[in-house]
Amino acid sequence: MQQSPFAQSLDSFSPSSLVRLLPYLVLLLLGAQFIYYLITTFLEYRADLAFGARHGCQPPPQLPNRWPLGVDRLKELWDSNRDGRLLAFLCSVAVDYEPRNNLSQFMLIGPRVFHTLHPKNVEAVLSTNFIDYGFGVRRGVFAPLLGNGIFTQEGHSWKHSRELLRKQFARTQYQNLDHFQEHVDNLITRLPSNGVVDLQPLFFSLTMDVATALLFGRSVYSLKADEAYDRENRLFAESFNIAQEGLAKRFRIAPWHFLYNPPEFRRACSIVHRFVEGYIQERNQLRENNIKTEHLYGFLNQVEEESVTNEDLRDQLLNVLLAGRDTAACCLSWTFRLLVRHPKTLERLRSEVRSVMGDRKHASRENVRKMPYLANVIRESLRLYPPVPLNNRTALKTTILPTGGGPDGNSPILVRRGEVVIFSQYVNSRKKNLYGEDAYEFCPERWETGELASAGWAFFPFNGGPRICLGQDFALMEVSYAIIRLLQETSDIFLPLGENVEKTGTERQKLTLVLSSADGCRVHVRR
Known part of the structure; x- marks a missing residue:
C-alpha cells in the first residue's frame, strides 16, 4: 500500500531535523513577543494621551541640551556632585523655571523624569495621589543593608510596619527627655575648655548613642571612646558609615545599582547585621534563663512581638537606626554652623534659654515648649538644610500632576506609568516666590509673623x-535638648579665625542618603 505524501514527510522527520528548526522557532517566538509588546505599548500610549486630553494636560518645559541625548546635562550633574555643589547646581537650574513650577528631561536611557517645583505637585505625589506612586527600584537599592524594613516596604507590609513602629514611638521612655541626658553629658565632656572643635562627628556619635540605647536597650557609647568604646562598637560604627555610603552610590546609578556591590560594601553590611543580631541573641538568652528583659529591651521586645523572624526584627531596627541617627545629627550640625555665622541670632537664642531655664540644668518637654525662638531656629535650619534634600517617586499607573504644564505653567501634567517625579525640599526652600527675596538667607524671624507657621507643602x-x-x-526633642545643654555649658561659641563666612548654599556639601557639610562644623568653644 502506497503512503501518502504527508505520511512520507512524517517518516522523514527526525530529532536532528527538530534541532535544526529550534533556532527558527525561538526567533519566531521572540518576534511574536516583540510584536505583542509594540502593540500593547502603542495602545497604552494612546490610552494615556486620551487620559491626558480629558484632564487638559500639557507638557512642562523640557530642560534644554547642547549635546545629543542630554550628555552635557549628565556631565554637569556628575561634575557638580564631585565638587560638592550638586544641590547648588539644581537650584541654579530651577531659577530659570520658577514661574513655570516644573520642568522635565529625557535621560540617555530609561523613563522621562519630572522635576517638580510647586507645593501642589509635592502634595499630589506625597498625599493626594499617594497610591499612584511607589519607590520603583528603591527596595533593590537598599536591600543589602536595610532588607525588609519600613523604608523599603510598600503596600500592606508597609502599613503593618508603620502602625507597629508608631505605637512604639508613642510608648518610649524619651517623653521626659531623660533618655538624652547621659549622652549629651558625654558629648559635653569631649568639648575643649577653650579651643576649636569639629562638632559634626560628635553629633553623629551622639545620635548613634541615643538611637542604639533606645532601640537595643544598650548604647554603643561612641562618645566614650577613651573609656568603654570597645573594638566591636568601633567596627560597627565604621561599617555602618561604609554601608551607608555604598547605598548612596547604588542609589545614584539606579536602575543599574546591582553593578555596585564591592567586597568592602558587602562586608560592612554583614558586620552591621551581625552586630544587631548580637543584641537580639543576647536578649533571647536572658529570656531562656527566665530573666525579665522589658526594662532593658523595651523597644526591641515590642517590635519583636509582631516580627515573623529574627531577620525581620533586625531589618526593622536597622531602618529606624538609620533615620534616628542621621536626621538629628545633620540638623544639629547645620544649626550650629549657621549660628556661629550669625552671632546676633545666637545671642538672642542664648537669652531665651537663660530666661526659661534659669538655674535648672536639664530641660523638660515643657521647657522646650516655652522656647519659640529655639523652634524657629531649628525650623529655619531644616528649611535651608533638610536632612534628606532630594527624593523621588515612580508612577505605578498613569496619573497627573495638578500644575506646571502649558505656556503659563497652570495646566496639569501627564505622568505615564513608570515615569519618575523628583522633588526637593532643598530647592523649593530657596524659591523666592515662596519665601521672599531673602529666601537664601538664614532668618529665623521669618517664622514669627505666622504667615509661614503652616507653610504646608512648601x-x-x-x-x-x-x-x-x-x-x-x-x-526635634533630641535636637532641642542638645542645643539647650550646649548653650548652658558654654560661655561662648563663635567662628574660628580663618574659617569661611560663605553665603548659605555655597559651601561644599557631602550628599549621601543625607546632607552634611563636607568641611564639618568647626567652632571655637569657651566653657
Whole structure:
C-alpha cells in the first residue's frame, strides 16, 4: 500500500531535523513577543494621551541640551556632585523655571523624569495621589543593608510596619527627655575648655548613642571612646558609615545599582547585621534563663512581638537606626554652623534659654515648649538644610500632576506609568516666590509673623502624607535638648579665625542618603 505524501514527510522527520528548526522557532517566538509588546505599548500610549486630553494636560518645559541625548546635562550633574555643589547646581537650574513650577528631561536611557517645583505637585505625589506612586527600584537599592524594613516596604507590609513602629514611638521612655541626658553629658565632656572643635562627628556619635540605647536597650557609647568604646562598637560604627555610603552610590546609578556591590560594601553590611543580631541573641538568652528583659529591651521586645523572624526584627531596627541617627545629627550640625555665622541670632537664642531655664540644668518637654525662638531656629535650619534634600517617586499607573504644564505653567501634567517625579525640599526652600527675596538667607524671624507657621507643602523636611516621619517628634526633642545643654555649658561659641563666612548654599556639601557639610562644623568653644 502506497503512503501518502504527508505520511512520507512524517517518516522523514527526525530529532536532528527538530534541532535544526529550534533556532527558527525561538526567533519566531521572540518576534511574536516583540510584536505583542509594540502593540500593547502603542495602545497604552494612546490610552494615556486620551487620559491626558480629558484632564487638559500639557507638557512642562523640557530642560534644554547642547549635546545629543542630554550628555552635557549628565556631565554637569556628575561634575557638580564631585565638587560638592550638586544641590547648588539644581537650584541654579530651577531659577530659570520658577514661574513655570516644573520642568522635565529625557535621560540617555530609561523613563522621562519630572522635576517638580510647586507645593501642589509635592502634595499630589506625597498625599493626594499617594497610591499612584511607589519607590520603583528603591527596595533593590537598599536591600543589602536595610532588607525588609519600613523604608523599603510598600503596600500592606508597609502599613503593618508603620502602625507597629508608631505605637512604639508613642510608648518610649524619651517623653521626659531623660533618655538624652547621659549622652549629651558625654558629648559635653569631649568639648575643649577653650579651643576649636569639629562638632559634626560628635553629633553623629551622639545620635548613634541615643538611637542604639533606645532601640537595643544598650548604647554603643561612641562618645566614650577613651573609656568603654570597645573594638566591636568601633567596627560597627565604621561599617555602618561604609554601608551607608555604598547605598548612596547604588542609589545614584539606579536602575543599574546591582553593578555596585564591592567586597568592602558587602562586608560592612554583614558586620552591621551581625552586630544587631548580637543584641537580639543576647536578649533571647536572658529570656531562656527566665530573666525579665522589658526594662532593658523595651523597644526591641515590642517590635519583636509582631516580627515573623529574627531577620525581620533586625531589618526593622536597622531602618529606624538609620533615620534616628542621621536626621538629628545633620540638623544639629547645620544649626550650629549657621549660628556661629550669625552671632546676633545666637545671642538672642542664648537669652531665651537663660530666661526659661534659669538655674535648672536639664530641660523638660515643657521647657522646650516655652522656647519659640529655639523652634524657629531649628525650623529655619531644616528649611535651608533638610536632612534628606532630594527624593523621588515612580508612577505605578498613569496619573497627573495638578500644575506646571502649558505656556503659563497652570495646566496639569501627564505622568505615564513608570515615569519618575523628583522633588526637593532643598530647592523649593530657596524659591523666592515662596519665601521672599531673602529666601537664601538664614532668618529665623521669618517664622514669627505666622504667615509661614503652616507653610504646608512648601516646607516638608520630614516628608509628608501617609509616609510622614514617625520619629519627627523624637528628633526635634533630641535636637532641642542638645542645643539647650550646649548653650548652658558654654560661655561662648563663635567662628574660628580663618574659617569661611560663605553665603548659605555655597559651601561644599557631602550628599549621601543625607546632607552634611563636607568641611564639618568647626567652632571655637569657651566653657
